[in-house]
Amino acid sequence: MQKHGRIVLGLLVFVLIVVSPILYNLGKKNTSPEINLDTPVIAQLSDKECVEPKEYMRENHMKLLLEWRDSAVRDGKTVYINSQGKAYDISLQGTCLNCHNNIPISDVYSVNDKAGTTAATNTEGNQFCFSCHTYSSVEPNCWNCHSDPREAIK
Amino acid sequence: MSINRRDFLKKAGVITALGVGGATLGFNGLKAAKPAEASEFASQNPKAKASRWAMVIDMKKFKTPEDYQRVIDACHKLHNVPQIEDPKHEIKWIWSDSYEHVFVGTENPYLDEKTKKLPFLTLCNHCDNPPCVRACPTQATFKRPDGIVGMDFHRCIGCRFCMAACPFGARSFNFIDPRTALKEINPDYPTRTQGVVEKCNFCMDRIDQGLKPACVEASKGAMVFGDLDDPNSEVRKILNTHYTIRRKPNLGTEPSIFYLIGGEEHA
Numbered sequence: 001m002q003k004h005g006r007i008v009l010g011l012l013v014f015v016l017i018v019v020s021p022i023l024y025n026l027g028k029k030n031t032s033p034e035i036n037l038d039t040p041v042i043a044q045l046s047d048k049e050c051v052e053p054k055e056y057m058r059e060n061h062m063k064l065l066l067e068w069r070d071s072a073v074r075d076g077k078t079v080y081i082n083s084q085g086k087a088y089d090i091s092l093q094g095t096c097l098n099c100h101n102n103i104p105i106s107d108v109y110s111v112n113d114k115a116g117t118t119a120a121t122n123t124e125g126n127q128f129c130f131s132c133h134t135y136s137s138v139e140p141n142c143w144n145c146h147s148d149p150r151e152a153i154k
Numbered sequence: 155m156s157i158n159r160r161d162f163l164k165k166a167g168v169i170t171a172l173g174v175g176g177a178t179l180g181f182n183g184l185k186a187a188k189p190a191e192a193s194e195f196a197s198q199n200p201k202a203k204a205s206r207w208a209m210v211i212d213m214k215k216f217k218t219p220e221d222y223q224r225v226i227d228a229c230h231k232l233h234n235v236p237q238i239e240d241p242k243h244e245i246k247w248i249w250s251d252s253y254e255h256v257f258v259g260t261e262n263p264y265l266d267e268k269t270k271k272l273p274f275l276t277l278c279n280h281c282d283n284p285p286c287v288r289a290c291p292t293q294a295t296f297k298r299p300d301g302i303v304g305m306d307f308h309r310c311i312g313c314r315f316c317m318a319a320c321p322f323g324a325r326s327f328n329f330i331d332p333r334t335a336l337k338e339i340n341p342d343y344p345t346r347t348q349g350v351v352e353k354c355n356f357c358m359d360r361i362d363q364g365l366k367p368a369c370v371e372a373s374k375g376a377m378v379f380g381d382l383d384d385p386n387s388e389v390r391k392i393l394n395t396h397y398t399i400r401r402k403p404n405l406g407t408e409p410s411i412f413y414l415i416g417g418e419e420h421a
Contacts, residue, residue, distance in 0.1 A: 073306045076298060076362045077195040093341060147341040
């Protein structure tokens with residue numbers, strides 16, 4: 001009987017540890033990331049659309065970026081013709097960041113600290129990429145090599 | 155609680171069917187419609203096609219140290235190549251070296267003083283039979299249909315097999331973060347990151363736009379660029395009428411960089 005008691009106690013402790021994150025967050029408000037599209041370039045666009053429809057970009061932008069990368073770097077094909085037949089230059093700097101450039105990425109991620117490591121410094125930033133990426137703790141490594149949006153550098 | 159073989163197989167079959175069906179529905183059935191299936195990729199400048207890009211370097215037209223520096227700076231500024239003094243960490247895309255280092259195997263103790271002292275511009279040879287491409291385990295370095303040996307920095311894992319394979323020392327490894335050594339960053343071209351090998355890419359992005367490599371443009375005619383397989387190209391015209399040499403031809407890598415040394419005025 002004494003053994004049973006220990007087992008039950010052990011199980012209780014185990015369950016408590018497992019559910020502790022849920023208990024910790026219980027009652028706290030889960031604020032979803034705010035996506036800011038308020039940039040000068042987007043404001044000037046007559047029809048405000050991305051290279052593909054919004055829903056598609058939300059789900060598949062990472063796949064599209066990889067396809068763009070392989071096409072431009074490996075096949076030398078640097079023009080993307082989207083599902084509506086509209087042509088775009090394949091360029092992270094010139095096409096993506098030309099519109100999505102609200103906060104310099106170096107403000108969000110310090111790319112060049114002395115130790116040579118990439119560390120998040122200002123995760124509060126409302127930069128287009130990082131608002132969601134910080135929320136879901138997915139750290140893109142694009143900026144280890146690629147530059148900030150040009151507008152932000154000036 | 156006993157079960158006969160017949161019942162066991164029946165139940166197991168039903169469970170398997172449910173599992174497979176559910177998984178298929180979960181992975182494929184609920185996937186969003188894919189508008190990008192209607193999309194395609196195209197070349198920016200379909201006319202800029204060649205079957206083997208090559209270069210002739212006319213050493214006679216490099217007269218002053220500024221002539222070399224102008225060409226090197228044009229490349230290194232465009233591609234964010236850092237200038238690192240420490241030879242262990244040095245990054246090179248295009249650089250100059252002495253005759254006996256560049257043309258190993260053609261040593262001549264009675265070589266004329268001028269050639270002996272002349273610095274030779276050297277860069278990746280974009281070999282027709284590139285040993286680096288065979289050595290790369292991730293296909294980060296690859297040969298394009300137009301003969302350019304390109305580098306996909308995204309894929310490089312930094313194993314440095316290509317550096318061991320290249321007989322021309324044309325590849326450099328980023329032992330330190332190159333951004334710490336760059337004074338200015340050209341935002342139009344990415345930098346590299348620590349742990350990646352890099353080399354000259356024959357300005358393949360510029361060629362895709364229909365432009366000539368940056369070094370050729372800056373050389374004021376001392377470097378000539380063209381298609382080796384086109385008998386009417388500028389490169390072939392020089393090769394047909396002049397004596398040119400290549401680096402380490404005995405290794406069979408078939409370099410695409412030709413050197414025109416001394417002799418009469420060309421073209």
